Amino acid sequence: MRYDYIILGAGITGMSCAERLKQKEPDATILILEKESYTGGLSRSLSYKDWQLDLGPHRLYTPYQSVEKYLKELLKKELLTVKRSSAMYLHDKFVNYPFQVPNLLFSLSPIRAMQYMGSFLSQKLSDLRIPANSPGKILQEFSYTGYLKTRFGSRIAEDVFYPYAQKVWGLKPENLSSWILKKRVSSPNLSALMSSLLSSRQRESQVREEFQYPRLGMQQMIDRMEQRCRQKNIGFSLNNKASLLKRKPQHWEVTTLQGIYESQRVISTVPITEMINLTNNRFIREDKKLRQSFRSLNFRKILFVYIFLSRSPEDFKSWYYFPRTDIIFSRISNLKLFSEEIGPPHQTVLCCEIPMAMDKTPDSNTEDTVARDLEKTGLIQKEEIQDAYCHSEPFCYPVYDLIFEAKLKLIFQYLSRLTNLISTGRQGLFHHNNIDHAILMGWRAADYCHNSGFIIDLPRWYFQTIRTFDRFKIID
Numbered sequence: 001m002r003y004d005y006i007i008l009g010a011g012i013t014g015m016s017c018a019e020r021l022k023q024k025e026p027d028a029t030i031l032i033l034e035k036e037s038y039t040g041g042l043s044r045s046l047s048y049k050d051w052q053l054d055l056g057p058h059r060l061y062t063p064y065q066s067v068e069k070y071l072k073e074l075l076k077k078e079l080l081t082v083k084r085s086s087a088m089y090l091h092d093k094f095v096n097y098p099f100q101v102p103n104l105l106f107s108l109s110p111i112r113a114m115q116y117m118g119s120f121l122s123q124k125l126s127d128l129r130i131p132a133n134s135p136g137k138i139l140q141e142f143s144y145t146g147y148l149k150t151r152f153g154s155r156i157a158e159d160v161f162y163p164y165a166q167k168v169w170g171l172k173p174e175n176l177s178s179w180i181l182k183k184r185v186s187s188p189n190l191s192a193l194m195s196s197l198l199s200s201r202q203r204e205s206q207v208r209e210e211f212q213y214p215r216l217g218m219q220q221m222i223d224r225m226e227q228r229c230r231q232k233n234i235g236f237s238l239n240n241k242a243s244l245l246k247r248k249p250q251h252w253e254v255t256t257l258q259g260i261y262e263s264q265r266v267i268s269t270v271p272i273t274e275m276i277n278l279t280n281n282r283f284i285r286e287d288k289k290l291r292q293s294f295r296s297l298n299f300r301k302i303l304f305v306y307i308f309l310s311r312s313p314e315d316f317k318s319w320y321y322f323p324r325t326d327i328i329f330s331r332i333s334n335l336k337l338f339s340e341e342i343g344p345p346h347q348t349v350l351c352c353e354i355p356m357a358m359d360k361t362p363d364s365n366t367e368d369t370v371a372r373d374l375e376k377t378g379l380i381q382k383e384e385i386q387d388a389y390c391h392s393e394p395f396c397y398p399v400y401d402l403i404f405e406a407k408l409k410l411i412f413q414y415l416s417r418l419t420n421l422i423s424t425g426r427q428g429l430f431h432h433n434n435i436d437h438a439i440l441m442g443w444r445a446a447d448y449c450h451n452s453g454f455i456i457d458l459p460r461w462y463f464q465t466i467r468t469f470d471r472f473k474i475i476d
């Protein structure tokens, strides 16, 4: 069968792109091919016994009115407003995070507090010697370590941010780009934190005290998105992994597990590295630099270990961060505080995240290590654990090393040659972002295809339009 559009991937980006295309072109035939037996990608929930378990703390917050309107329309009264509380485990104590100066200083010993303030002030003094726009300043802003040191001082950077980076991205902080830090606005810098003591408005811009969440868990939102697509005659083919994309004179031929499909245009939301493999053509075979570029773009997977307890969710905060490298998890979320209805009453589930390399197999005793470390932090006693469940999810975090932008440029140059094939979404553009951003990426791709007539102007997509996505901010 021949389609006007085939979309690869039934995550948030794929489904929002399909719905938008159908609004713009009601007669268009659209098929979404999804490799898994379910829709929703990273934003789905896992069904386990009587529970709906999200992949980590998925909360909805958006500064974009169009997305807010869409979410309200999608979930109506099912969209809850939830208060958040979060902390970081630092020097054997839980300190509210994002940091607030009084709490940070009073939670630490006076000596440590003085060390933190002293290293921040001495960094500020040494920064005065580096002229703005000088190569030294540019380098400082470009590297992960330089960016953090100048904003927090070296002591906080070394105790908090460097070990956390190593855990999450698996690289030494000096090998990471500051790109990801520029997208996160949880704690912009220590000076801003100090001025937020004086201005409540400033604090509000750094931290969201509330977020929104579907009453029955993220899966409820995914189910509604799928339902809306199906009502608009958008086809879904699940369990149907795309394995080859071939350019024919008039169309694309998509080979999958279940057969061969033809489409005028293809919109891909699958990981960019996989998508390039799918197009396996002579450019890739002949261009060694291109091959090296996409093979060295890395993602991290996460092992989610769900620990079930018969305790009240109110005993814990919404989520916690753990920079210390002798603790196996990087973050824990208390999903029942998001909505009481995601599981049985009077029970709690703590979702512990362990980021790891894509090819690493988790140790068989990981659940025990998680239990041991939960006890070590004082959050629970091992004996309280009633059940545990593990799930490993690939392609969770793109890894931003120091040369990822140069590698992406080569890849985008290659993709710009593939007429009527467009890559978008968190994985498709190697772009760490949130659900509201994924929705916008789907919509923008649909608008772009619709507006560009018979042939999509790909260089403009890859070198101008998607640059606007760099302005997306992840608000903690």
Ligand SMILES: Cc1cc2nc3c(=O)[nH]c(=O)nc-3n(C[C@H](O)[C@H](O)[C@H](O)COP(=O)(O)OP(=O)(O)OC[C@H]3O[C@@H](n4cnc5c(N)ncnc54)[C@H](O)[C@@H]3O)c2cc1C
Pocket (backbone or CB within 6 Å): 008, 009, 010, 011, 012, 013, 014, 033, 034, 035, 036, 039, 040, 041, 042, 043, 055, 056, 057, 058, 059, 060, 061, 240, 241, 242, 243, 269, 270, 271, 274, 302, 396, 397, 424, 425, 426, 427, 428, 433, 434, 435, 436, 438
């Ligand atoms: C741990 C974690 C916590 C997060 N927390 C939040 C949060 O609090 N708030 C928030 O807004 N966002 C959060 N996010 C981000 C959010 O999950 C993503 O932005 C969003 O789900 C990305 O959607 P996507 O459609 O672009 O990608 P994906 O969800 O990855 O969808 C891609 C789809 O393509 C499919 N696919 C892959 N290969 C093929 C193939 N060859 N053929 C067919 N199909 C294929 C996949 O199975 C998948 O369904 C979080 C993400 C993670 C990992």
